[in-house]
Amino acid sequence: MNTVFKALADPTRRRVLQLLRQRPMTAGELAEHFDLSKPTMSAHFGVLKEADLIEATKSGRSVTYRIRMSVLQDAMLGFASAVKLDLDQPVSADAPAPEATQP
Amino acid sequence: MNTAAYKFTAIVLLILNLALAGAIWILEPGSLLVALAGGLVLPALFAATVLARRVAPRVCACSGGGALYEHLAVGALMITTALLVALTDIADLTTGDTGERMTGAMLGMLVVFFGNRIPRESRCQSDDPQTAGRQQRVQRGVGYIMVVAGLLMSASWIVLPEHLAPVAFIGIGVSALIATGVLCITNKRTQGVVA
Numbered sequence A: 001m002n003t004v005f006k007a008l009a010d011p012t013r014r015r016v017l018q019l020l021r022q023r024p025m026t027a028g029e030l031a032e033h034f035d036l037s038k039p040t041m042s043a044h045f046g047v048l049k050e051a052d053l054i055e056a057t058k059s060g061r062s063v064t065y066r067i068r069m070s071v072l073q074d075a076m077l078g079f080a081s082a083v084k085l086d087l088d089q090p091v092s093a094d095a096p097a098p099e100a101t102q103p
Numbered sequence B: 001m002n003t004a005a006y007k008f009t010a011i012v013l014l015i016l017n018l019a020l021a022g023a024i025w026i027l028e029p030g031s032l033l034v035a036l037a038g039g040l041v042l043p044a045l046f047a048a049t050v051l052a053r054r055v056a057p058r059v060c061a062c063s064g065g066g067a068l069y070e071h072l073a074v075g076a077l078m079i080t081t082a083l084l085v086a087l088t089d090i091a092d093l094t095t096g097d098t099g100e101r102m103t104g105a106m107l108g109m110l111v112v113f114f115g116n117r118i119p120r121e122s123r124c125q126s127d128d129p130q131t132a133g134r135q136q137r138v139q140r141g142v143g144y145i146m147v148v149a150g151l152l153m154s155a156s157w158i159v160l161p162e163h164l165a166p167v168a169f170i171g172i173g174v175s176a177l178i179a180t181g182v183l184c185i186t187n188k189r190t191q192g193v194v195a
Helices: A002-008 A011-022 A027-031 A038-050 A071-082 B003-027 B029-055 B057-062 B067-090 B098-120 B129-159 B165-194
Strands: A054-059 A062-067
Touching: A002 A011, A002 A038, A002 A071, A011 A027, A011 A038, A011 A054, A011 A062, A011 A071, A011 B129, A027 A038, A027 A062, A038 A054, A062 B129, A071 B098, A071 B129, B003 B029, B003 B067, B029 B067, B067 B098, B098 B129, B098 B165, B129 B165
Parallel strands: none
Antiparallel strands: A054 A062
16 A cells, blocks of 8 residues: 555656546657656656556557556545645656566 | 465455354354355365366466455455354344344445456456547446445445335445446447547
8 A cells, every 4th residue: 555655646657647547558658748758757657567556568669558546546546636745756767667668 | 465465364264264153053053054054165165266276277367366365355254244243143242233234334345345446457458548448437437336335335234224224225236236337328329429
């Protein structure tokens, strides 16, 4: 549960989850919505994967991310977004990252 | 919780189950059949699960893998609760309808438990992102309906009078199923319009 709180405590990761609530997206499609470097985005994806809030499927050179949130976690995301929760330190590119990114 | 935690929980509940079945039999020797059924169902399920994972590990992986132990633990909890209620009735530890209310509230919480997990399920989702997005929305909607319905079902057994509780329990359950059906049909029609 601690990893879930950590994942939801950052506005960028919450935005990623909100985008993935609409439909599964590739790493590249998600990155287009942010003005962040590839390693930073990968680090954010790593945190979300560690919390088991998203799952990644690799096909060819692209990685498609899909949301995996329970009702409780979805409600927590809504609450954290509503109060604009921002408790996390800036994510580092050293954090665990998925093996591949954009096609 | 991970697979190991669910496996541990299932084993603990298995031991508790046998102890409760034994206690029921000691307190009321005439209820041997109830004690045997209650005490043996869970070990049989546990053995079947272990066997299935050994014999057909690939099939188990396709049908949920680690989720088998999770479902086993939830089933174990249901049987343990039923045995606990039976034991408290036999031992005259409860008065009136307490056992019935406990069981009803427990069933409502099971609906909450499974409803909460519905949006996480992605094995049957389409590879097409747009279709998968629609499927996600329906799953999320159904999950919310089931969680709210489960909470209301539990609450109905806790707060309502004995004669109203079962009516409300069934009414809420049926309403939740109808709402789920409406959600699925609405989504299907929207999909048709979009296509």
